[in-house]
Amino acid sequence: MNPHASIRSALGLLALLAAMPAAAAPAGAALVPPDGARFLVDQRFDIRIEGQASGAATSRLWVDGRQAAFSSGAQGTTTTDGISSAGWAGFNLRGTALAHPGWHTVTAEIADSTGAATVSSRIQVIDPFNRRKGAHRLTKNIVIMLGDGMGIAHRTAARIVRYGVTAGDPNGQLEMDRFPGTGLVSTHSLNSIITDSAPGMACYSTGNHASNGQEGVYPAHVANPFFAPRVEYLAEYLHRVKGTSLGLVTTADVEDATPAANAVHTANRNSGTGIVDQYLDESDSSGSGRCGTGLRVLMGGGRRWFLPATGLHSSRTAATGYPALPRDLLDGWNLPAAPAAQGAATRDLISEFKGAGFAYAATRADLKAAADGKATDRLLGLFGYGNMNVALDKIARRRGTLPPGASTFAVDDYLAPDQPMLDEMADAAFTVLSRGRGGFVLMVEGAHIDKQSHLMDADRTIGETLEFDRAVGVARRWADRLGDTTVLVLADHECSGFSLIGALSLSGGVQALKDLPSDAGALSPGVVPARQNAVGTYDLAGFPDYHILADGYPATMDIDHKMLVGFGASSDRYESWLAKPTPVIDSLLPVEFKDAGGLLGAKGYATIPGLRDIDKNGFFVRGQLNGEGQAVHTATDVPVSAYSSGSRAWIRFVGAQKNTDVFFKLATAALSGDLPDDLGRDDY
Numbered sequence: 016m017n018p019h020a021s022i023r024s025a026l027g028l029l030a031l032l033a034a035m036p037a038a039a040a041p042a043g044a045a046l047v048p049p050d051g052a053r054f055l056v057d058q059r060f061d062i063r064i065e066g067q068a069s070g071a072a073t074s075r076l077w078v079d080g081r082q083a084a085f086s087s088g089a090q091g092t093t094t095t096d097g098i099s100s101a102g103w104a105g106f107n108l109r110g111t112a113l114a115h116p117g118w119h120t121v122t123a124e125i126a127d128s129t130g131a132a133t134v135s136s137r138i139q140v141i142d143p144f145n146r147r148k149g150a151h152r153l154t155k156n157i158v159i160m161l162g163d164g165m166g167i168a169h170r171t172a173a174r175i176v177r178y179g180v181t182a183g184d185p186n187g188q189l190e191m192d193r194f195p196g197t198g199l200v201s202t203h204s205l206n207s208i209i210t211d212s213a214p215g216m217a218c219y220s221t222g223n224h225a226s227n228g229q230e231g232v233y234p235a236h237v238a239n240p241f242f243a244p245r246v247e248y249l250a251e252y253l254h255r256v257k258g259t260s261l262g263l264v265t266t267a268d269v270e271d272a273t274p275a276a277n278a279v280h281t282a283n284r285n286s287g288t289g290i291v292d293q294y295l296d297e298s299d300s301s302g303s304g305r306c307g308t309g310l311r312v313l314m315g316g317g318r319r320w321f322l323p324a325t326g327l328h329s330s331r332t333a334a335t336g337y338p339a340l341p342r343d344l345l346d347g348w349n350l351p352a353a354p355a356a357q358g359a360a361t362r363d364l365i366s367e368f369k370g371a372g373f374a375y376a377a378t379r380a381d382l383k384a385a386a387d388g389k390a391t392d393r394l395l396g397l398f399g400y401g402n403m404n405v406a407l408d409k410i411a412r413r414r415g416t417l418p419p420g421a422s423t424f425a426v427d428d429y430l431a432p433d434q435p436m437l438d439e440m441a442d443a444a445f446t447v448l449s450r451g452r453g454g455f456v457l458m459v460e461g462a463h464i465d466k467q468s469h470l471m472d473a474d475r476t477i478g479e480t481l482e483f484d485r486a487v488g489v490a491r492r493w494a495d496r497l498g499d500t501t502v503l504v505l506a507d508h509e510c511s512g513f514s515l516i517g518a519l520s521l522s523g524g525v526q527a528l529k530d531l532p533s534d535a536g537a538l539s540p541g542v543v544p545a546r547q548n549a550v551g552t553y554d555l556a557g558f559p560d561y562h563i564l565a566d567g568y569p570a571t572m573d574i575d576h577k578m579l580v581g582f583g584a585s586s587d588r589y590e591s592w593l594a595k596p597t598p599v600i601d602s603l604l605p606v607e608f609k610d611a612g613g614l615l616g617a618k619g620y621a622t623i624p625g626l627r628d629i630d631k632n633g634f635f636v637r638g639q640l641n642g643e644g645q646a647v648h649t650a651t652d653v654p655v656s657a658y659s660s661g662s663r664a665w666i667r668f669v670g671a672q673k674n675t676d677v678f679f680k681l682a683t684a685a686l687s688g689d690l691p692d693d694l695g696r697d698d699y
């Protein structure tokens with residue numbers, strides 16, 4: 016055995032023992048930031064130690080062996096501190112930062128009448144500033160194109176549908192395929208190999224892992240999800256350091272995890288009312304540059320949260336709002352005094368955004384007018400009550416052609432007939448953000464790549480990836496126009512185990528597929544359902560040839576030789592292989608839209624994705640999961656594609672990397688821009 020290895024393992028054991036609280040000490044003693052956390056020089060974060068104390072608790076804190084002090088917590092009394100959960104004692108140091116690069120040790124002790132627990136975290140601080148001589152081009156604008164749930168197969172499927180293949184060669188490449196830098200990114204969260212979208216995005220925007228369901232915070236036992244210990248976002252850091260603005264664009268409800276994980280600090284991604292309130296309350300729209308996110312553009316669905324509870328299709332409730340933030344949080348993060356209406360169900364947030372100087376757009380027509388207005392430098396766009404509709408349903412309405420089997424247009428049924436496409440939203444965001452000084456961070460999310468993969472709707476998923484790729488093209492053209500802009504195409508995780516298994520292989524094509532007898536009952540391994548035999552693999556798959564119309568989308572997804580998709584992370588489902596006429600009712604909608612007998616249910620929209628093909632002769636596919644008819648995220652790595660104008664910052668993203676690395680690479684590109692030739696193996 017290698018003697019160094021045994022010394023290392025002995026040291027590891029000692030570290031482990033040091034980290035373990037003594038048996039009689041407060042139970043569940045835990046310290047955040049967790050061991051191994053990484054920060055930029057001067058990036059702010061909260062330190063918290065907590066435990067289930069019996070009686071009064073006390074605490075002590077050391078940073079690199081020097082005594083420090085917590086800024087809040089009920090020291091030596093049993094009085095509640097108003098921050099910790101019932102039964103928990105906690106001590107916080109808010110908004111602290113470390114100035115010196117390298118490794119640091121934070122040690123904290125929590126004690127009660129039964130004893131004391133001491134916990135340490137080793138923390139690395141990374142210097143994003145190039146202190147070497149020489150003129151280097153900084154990345155002024157950072158653009159993250161986030162294809163939610165988009166794995167490699169999603170990209171391949173979109174390319175085959177959009178461009179086709181001749182004699183083995185693709186007839187064209189997606190916009191994202193044409194980016195010069197390609198790498199792989201791991202996707203873990205703080206508490207699982209499989210992340211959800213909240214920590215999936217937050218690892219790119221904070222450089223830190225969060226637990227599933229949480230964004231911009233560390234896990235803690237606190238009385239309200241908005242009291243959790245914070246870590247500073249890239250947008251907040253750059254806004255504070257150099258006056259950068261923030262834009263968030265999504266096809267989801269804007270309360271959803273991916274947009275919120277750039278600007279909102281909460282331990283509950285479902286706190287819709289509080290999430291949208293915090294967008295405004297911490298936007299620092301006064302432009303003082305001292306605090307907040309610098310939010311200037313917010314676009315997507317989710318109007319329901321911005322309307323007072325008395326308004327039609329409002330979802331605002333005090334239950335998902337947030338109370339006044341604790342004093343230590345306000346002081347530590349230099350947050351503005353809370354507005355009187357914060358978190359209230361009666362708050363009229365659209366009016367408040369307008370009062371803060373935002374132009375408001377509710378439709379595609381509004382959006383064009385607002386972006387064209389030369390004075391518009393702040394923009395709120397809310398194009399649906401909950402999630403926006405998907406690309407194929409928006410396009411169907413624009414074409415005036417009902418999908419086969421549909422009797423109404425989905426966008427009409429969602430009460431949002433005039434919704435923009437994601438590329439139009441992205442273009443408006445660039446137009447508005449480029450009017451500001453100091454550069455910007457812009458996140459553009461193709462949200463339904465994930466949501467339609469969950470719902471095992473292969474055709475709508477591919478349509479979403481096509482829509483997303485058009486937005487990527489917009490980003491690249493704006494990057495060239497503006498200069499000094501780095502664009503990343505990323506995913507937060509893969510969704511559904513999406514796999515391209517073959518193509519429809521029936522003489523007689525789609526009509527023959529429709530004419531096959533029902534085999535919904537065929538379950539025995541020895542019985543081959545007719546629709547299983549319809550899958551042509553290898554040579555029989557050949558090269559599916561879709562007809563693309565002038566709008567950039569296929570005339571129909573049901574071609575005679577259509578590409579067929581399997582789901583490797585699925586629950587049970589019935590599969591007809593045919594395009595579904597209407598979308599499944601998804602979760603982020605006002606209750607009166609999605610409830611049984613609600614607006615959409617009454618029009619025949621399905622609620623359980625796995626069952627919707629049961630009456631269309633779908634064959635039964637046994638899934639691996641008890642997933643209530645949905646597919647789930649997977650742990651596979653995701654691709655990153657990078658492009659930069661004005662520098663070669665994209666080179667940083669080539670190769671395999673941890674998801675949190677992306678944050679440090681972006682910050683370094685923005686603040687240092689050191690020459691790629693200087694890049695060492697451990698550089699960011």
Ligand SMILES: [Zn+2]
Pocket residue numbers: 164212465466469510648
């Ligand atoms: Zn998802």
